Amino acid sequence: MALTLRAAAAAAAGSTRGLSRLFSTSFIPPMNSATPSAREQAEPSTNLFVSGLSKRTTTEKLHEAFSQFGEVVHARVVTDRVSGYSKGFGFVKYATLEDAAKGIEGMDGKFLDGWVIFAEYARPRQPPPPPQINVASPYSRY
Numbered sequence: 001m002a003l004t005l006r007a008a009a010a011a012a013a014g015s016t017r018g019l020s021r022l023f024s025t026s027f028i029p030p031m032n033s034a035t036p037s038a039r040e041q042a043e044p045s046t047n048l049f050v051s052g053l054s055k056r057t058t059t060e061k062l063h064e065a066f067s068q069f070g071e072v073v074h075a076r077v078v079t080d081r082v083s084g085y086s087k088g089f090g091f092v093k094y095a096t097l098e099d100a101a102k103g104i105e106g107m108d109g110k111f112l113d114g115w116v117i118f119a120e121y122a123r124p125r126q127p128p129p130p131p132q133i134n135v136a137s138p139y140s141r142y
Contacts, residue, residue: 051118057077069105071099076090104121
């Protein structure tokens with residue numbers, strides 16, 4: 001009889017501990033999980049990727065802001081075809097690598113048109129996947 005009471009008490013204590021663990025607000029990650037690494041940096045180049053732009057930012061404003069740090073060869077804000085507003089990112093091309101490094105140092109995390117922008121070296125475009133050939137006729141059932 002005493003054994004069954006102890007077993008019942010232990011089961012009750014174990015279940016409340018399990019419930020408190022289930023509804024706990026503190027999170028402790030598992031020890032064996034790998035922490036997600038930060039995005040790897042692109043190779044230094046004269047082409048910069050600028051993100052976080054306001055919808056009202058124009059190519060001229062982007063060129064003017066980055067020209068303070070070196071000779072800008074080309075600046076472009078990517079815009080929506082329908083509305084004509086900025087999609088929130090753009091590209092700046094400098095004449096030299098040194099100017100590009102100064103541009104990143106000078107504008108990364110700074111305000112442009114009331115928004116904090118981020119500048120980093122642009123990554124090269126990934127080649128498009130080869131086209132897939134559909135062997136089935138569009139009129140067949142299978």
